[in-house]
Amino acid sequence: DAGITQSPRHKVTETGTPVTLRCHQTENHRYMYWYRQDPGHGLRLIHYSYGVKDTDKGEVSDGYSVSRSKTEDFLLTLESATSSQTSVYFCAIAGTSGYEQYFGPGTRLTVT
Amino acid sequence: AQTVTQSQPEMSVQEAETVTLSCTYDTSESDYYLFWYKQPPSRQMILVIRQEAYKQQNATENRFSVNFQKAAKSFSLKISDSQLGDAAMYFCAYRNPTSGTYKYIFGTGTRLKVLA
Secondary structure: OEEEEEEEOOOEEOOOOEEEEEEEEOOOOEEEEEEEEEEEOOEEEEEEEEOOOOEEEOOOOOOOEEEEEEEEEEEEEEOOHHHHHEEEEEEEOOOOOOOOOOOOOOEEEEEO | OOEEEEEOOOEEEEOOOOOOOOOEEOOOOOOOOEEEEEEOOOOOOOOEEEOOOOOOOOOOEEOEEEEOOOOEEEEEOOOOOOOOOHOOEEEEEEEEOOOOOOOOEOOEEEEEEEOO
16 A cells, blocks of 8 residues: 555534644655545545645635645645535545556544 | 546445446547546545556456447446445546646546445
8 A cells, every 4th residue: 555644534623723634655756636525526636746845726726725845745724714624635646657646544624 | 628427426236246337538638547446435545447548458457347438438347246345436537647737537426335
């Protein structure tokens, strides 16, 4: 299995509070991604990174920001959490020569 | 823009039988990759099978095989001798390797139930 961890695995927070999710990889892969999974929507890309300090928006980036200061870490921040951001968040990685993505275990975030 | 469509929200199959999950996609590219991922109740996303568009031969991995119809833009997954452990959400995904962004596009998923 690809070495990808996500923390925390579960989080409950209140509306308006900031939240940061962490993705850590030990594979030295160049590409990292953040998705959210919601019923009926599959996986939707929030942001992705193609190198240290290089990031770009996905299809549902509003309300989210990311940072990648090291190859192994990709942080997703909700500056002011809203109930619509209640979801399961997945991190994924892909190598330069690779085809498929490898996924982390997911983080279930509940915003009350 | 590329899209991936899974028109079957839910499917059921009897244990030991065969089931086919459908996936269609829309792209103007000629070179791309297609994937099927499995998500069991544990929530972990697991790669099941991969197909390169330039290969005419359909990919096979043990009991899992695909029917890749490039002209029809169809990429179905066949599961033979279904087992209880095959019960999961299945997602079809597309990637264009020439886009330079390494973005993947996912379908909305098909929930497979396996009946004992």
